[in-house]
Amino acid sequence: MSDLLARHRAVLPDWLALYYNEPIEIVSGKGCRVVDASGKSYLDFFAGILTNMIGYDVPEVREAVERQIATGVVHTSTVYLLRGQIELAEKIARLSGIENAKVFFTNSGTEANEAALLLATYARRSDQVLAMRQSYHGRSFGTAGVTGNRSWRNNSLSPLNVHFLHGTDRHLPQFRGMTDAEYVAACVEDLRHVLATAAGGDVAALIAEPVQGVGGFTTAPDGLFAAYKEVLDAEGILFVSDEVQTGWGRTGSAFFGIHGHGVAPDMMTFAKGLGNGFAVGGVVARGDLMDAPHATGLSTFGGNPVAMAAAGATLDYVLDHDLQANAARTGTLIIDGLREAAPRLPIVGDVRGRGLMFAVELVDPATGEPAPALAARFMEESRKAGLLVGKGGLYGNVLRMAPPLTLTTEEAAEGLGIVVAALEAVNEEVA
Numbered sequence: 372m373s374d375l376l377a378r379h380r381a382v383l384p385d386w387l388a389l390y391y392n393e394p395i396e397i398v399s400g401k402g403c404r405v406v407d408a409s410g411k412s413y414l415d416f417f418a419g420i421l422t423n424m425i426g427y428d429v430p431e432v433r434e435a436v437e438r439q440i441a442t443g444v445v446h447t448s449t450v451y452l453l454r455g456q457i458e459l460a461e462k463i464a465r466l467s468g469i470e471n472a473k474v475f476f477t478n479s480g481t482e483a484n485e486a487a488l489l490l491a492t493y494a495r496r497s498d499q500v501l502a503m504r505q506s507y508h509g510r511s512f513g514t515a516g517v518t519g520n521r522s523w524r525n526n527s528l529s530p531l532n533v534h535f536l537h538g539t540d541r542h543l544p545q546f547r548g549m550t551d552a553e554y555v556a557a558c559v560e561d562l563r564h565v566l567a568t569a570a571g572g573d574v575a576a577l578i579a580e581p582v583q584g585v586g587g588f589t590t591a592p593d594g595l596f597a598a599y600k601e602v603l604d605a606e607g608i609l610f611v612s613d614e615v616q617t618g619w620g621r622t623g624s625a626f627f628g629i630h631g632h633g634v635a636p637d638m639m640t641f642a643k644g645l646g647n648g649f650a651v652g653g654v655v656a657r658g659d660l661m662d663a664p665h666a667t668g669l670s671t672f673g674g675n676p677v678a679m680a681a682a683g684a685t686l687d688y689v690l691d692h693d694l695q696a697n698a699a700r701t702g703t704l705i706i707d708g709l710r711e712a713a714p715r716l717p718i719v720g721d722v723r724g725r726g727l728m729f730a731v732e733l734v735d736p737a738t739g740e741p742a743p744a745l746a747a748r749f750m751e752e753s754r755k756a757g758l759l760v761g762k763g764g765l766y767g768n769v770l771r772m773a774p775p776l777t778l779t780t781e782e783a784a785e786g787l788g789i790v791v792a793a794l795e796a797v798n799e800e801v802a
């Protein structure tokens with residue numbers, strides 16, 4: 372064990388998981404590449420953790436942050452007018468497509484979702500919330516409560532009364548063999564049943580990820596969220612889209628993931644990529660919901676000038692360079708390449724994704740069961756070859772990839788080549 376790892380183990384919690392048998396320390400980065408303490412360079416196909424959305428050391432972001440720091444005002448307070456916050460909120464409100472939208476800034480996705488849940492429950496005077504199975508929304512009491520998987524809920528003592536819906540779990544026996552339309556109809560029937568039985572009384576909101584991130588980049592089939600929305604609208608139930616992983620064009624097909632499902636939500640939450648590494652999160656919501664009676668929120672650091680400078684420069688960069696189109700282009704190249712390789716790799720159970728958010732699910736070729744050990748093997752192989760990816764899914768058997776949206780065609784081809792070679796190496800060991 373390295374000295375640094377021993378020191379990490381001594382003073383940081385055991386549950387702070389580290390990747391790799393010999394965890395690496397990243398000491399510098401440029402574009403889509405990072406360098407570790409030994410001098411080895413890697414193509415980063417996870418963008419930190421979808422945080423370095425436009426790559427490392429982007430001059431436009433660095434200069435905006437440096438300009439703000441040079442004023443001497445790193446932080447004052449949200450009790451004063453903050454120009455950067457107002458300008459960014461104006462842009463996000465416009466991009467959201469939400470009517471009379473208002474924005475509240477936080478420091479993380481968890482806080483953003485807490486704020487959205489508070490607003491929805493205030494507005495609807497109800498503690499009942501619908502959420503999706505296999506979802507992930509954070510680990511505070513409220514957000515762990517709407518997180519739909521036991522290992523991430525941490526036995527949460529949620530203050531909310533939560534009912535879970537089907538969406539990405541169509542592998543369950545009762546759904547097998549169904550067409551998309553049949554599955555959507557079955558899910559809607561289940562939603563109606565939940566509303567008529569378990570949820571007795573008013574329900575505040577449904578919170579959902581357009582593509583489940585931690586859940587393994589799985590998504591509900593086209594049409595499901597729109598069908599849910601119809602039922603929710605009839606009951607006045609709000610739709611909160613958690614865009615922490617899917618916002619800002621990452622899915623290629625839409626600037627916010629839920630728009631790719633043809634749904635206009637009442638609120639969206641965001642974090643991760645917007646600050647390109649700086650801690651920025653927030654909620655964008657209909658003005659009447661943001662200003663609902665009794666609604667209140669305050670965050671000492673949320674919307675601070677340095678975070679706003681970073682986020683403003685990042686968002687401008689995404690728009691000026693049309694990175695949504697780049698995500699669609701480079702993402703398609705990689706997903707197509709992975710799909711082409713999959714049939715000759717029995718360890719690959721599934722290839723899925725949208726834009727620059729794609730995943731490979733690894734299974735035991737003999738049984739088809741999830742194979743987390745193979746994912747761990749893959750991680751070591753790809754690290755050796757100079758590629759960083761993420762791992763996740765319900766069983767830890769899903770390789771999750773979400774490179775910076777600035778990925779070039781050459782980098783896409785290089786990364787694809789390493790992924791396929793590493794899959795072939797692991798496949799050969801098992802076959």
Ligand code: PLP
Pocket residue numbers: 478479480481482484507508509510580584585613614615616642643
């Ligand atoms: N929502 C989603 C979809 C996430 O993926 C995450 C984090 O992974 C969160 C919320 C929580 O965000 P944070 O870790 O910034 O609190």
